[in-house]
Amino acid sequence: MNTKPFSPYVPRPVTLVEKTKLSDFVTRFTFEQDNGRPLAHKPGQFVNVSMYGIGEAPFSISSPPRRTQNTFEIAVRKIGAVTSALHELKPGAKVGIRGPYGSSFPVMKFVGKDILIVAGGLGYIPLRSLLFYQLRHRDEFNRMVLMVGTREPKERIFVDEIADLAKSGDVEVLETVDMPDETWKGNVGVITTLLPKAELDPANTYVAMVGPPIMYRFVIAECRKKGIASDQIFVSLERKMKCGLGKCGHCQINELNACIDGPVFCYTDIEAYQEAI
């Protein structure tokens, strides 16, 4: 038998099956693994996507784990070389992926508890994986609260999906925008202004949050003010990443590597690190 020698840097091929525009700069991509197998990821993990000839970049897996299907989704903001090339792809095109990599949200800890999901900007993309995984097993969890904050109404993503969630009654949805326009009828203000609006039971509430770097400090402070303990708060910290294997050094947060020790961290474990939050 002639097997290829193993290298963790070799991506495997996946095929684009669907592409959906979410906003001016963000698109959702549904891929199918050519090997026919499910991706077998956990909510919060990411894949490194290769646009051959251009480069490789990390993206959170946005779909919940699927045990029987070989499809998965990412949602990508067009901002540089790799992300722009991705936006040019047409269904049927192939790209390479490595992963899933990194740590995940500890879903089993949330069983029987209330969960508060705080999504700032593109943070909804990875949190969606957690949210829909929990919804698939809805009866195992107590209250589910989703807070979504966006800069401007036109930057909102997954608008219909979030509206459907609110209607379903399975999730309490609170939304806000920083800078409203004439179409916006909802809350105005940064995402922290939503926290006082939710009656939370601090002893029984777990928090999962993802957003721009600036968001964490303020949301964590609000949560702590409400009496939620540090070890009930989970954050996903994105850093520059290259290898995804804990080797290249780009993703370091003090001595931690965001790619293998994270991206999902329990706040207790990073509180002492100056470079974390």
Add this chain to the structure above:
Amino acid sequence: MTTYTVYKEQLPGLFEKWSESYALYVPAKLREGFYDLVPWKRDLEIAWDFDVAYNSPKRFLFPPREALITFNRKTCEAEPVFEAPPQILFGVHPYDVKAINQLDQLLETGSPDQNYVRRRAATVVMGYEPLTVSPTAFWASVGAASAAHGYDLYWTKIGPAAFTVEVGSARGEELLSMCGPLVPSTAGDKEGARRAKARVLFKARHNGLRYNWEETPRLLSKSWDSPLWRRYSQMCLACGSCNLVCPTCYCFDIREEADDQLEEGVRYREWDGCMLESFAKVAGNHNFRPKAQDRYRHRYFRKGKYIYDKIGELGCVGCGRCVRACTAGIANPLKVFNELWEETAHEH
């Protein structure tokens, strides 16, 4: 451990034999005060008294640029690339052996770096006891004066024409015996080696930490907010030279090259450095270490604390290469650690 005595006149024969199946590198003088490991050729003069090799041995195990995969843009198929030429590094000082051991530990754990693992396996390390000490070196004070393992053979010059050779591996012993039977060292020769070591350790004492190196991580955990970081980093040119010359720095970038006209391309890694401005900068221009001070401090924390917390040794082996390479005169772990020690002296 087995030790043999080898005479200078045996070396040409051994080198000749080895170079038939290995790329052989030996220390030579480049110009006054500058030495490096260079490819051996007949009649090359070996610089037995070199103080430090200008380039660190990491380049043999972790080249400045190394292909990782080749790919086909049409089919999206990718193949691993492995290169591991058999090579002998003759004349690696103990602090550099320590640095190699450190790379072994850090790159071979977790998800083992297959490219490194293969190059390392194909590399014979022949350690060599220094006779002189570079003016910027401080290895004796950071626990890097001797390496307990990591070499195939360890050479000590015990006289004008004689060496003791400690055997670190069967591969090493086999290489050494390629030109005939080996003579075990006498007690006197071993004593000669011990004295040679003592002599160089004495010379190395000119420069050193003012405290026990194992205190460094604790010292740093008290020094995050020290004014020192800003004071020195103000002068930093963000050139990354200190990263490049360091035998224990191994951070890398991943890039690729593909001709628009061609379907095939290659993805490779290239040395990168945490002192470069864009090292932690992401798309959209957010920089996780925006200030020179953030980057400067990170390098010393990595050398003095982060690596220690992982493997129990300092990430700096005290070779002094960065001290020499820094045009701004601020890359200097010895000075930084000593000054932090002074600053916190009232707490000791």
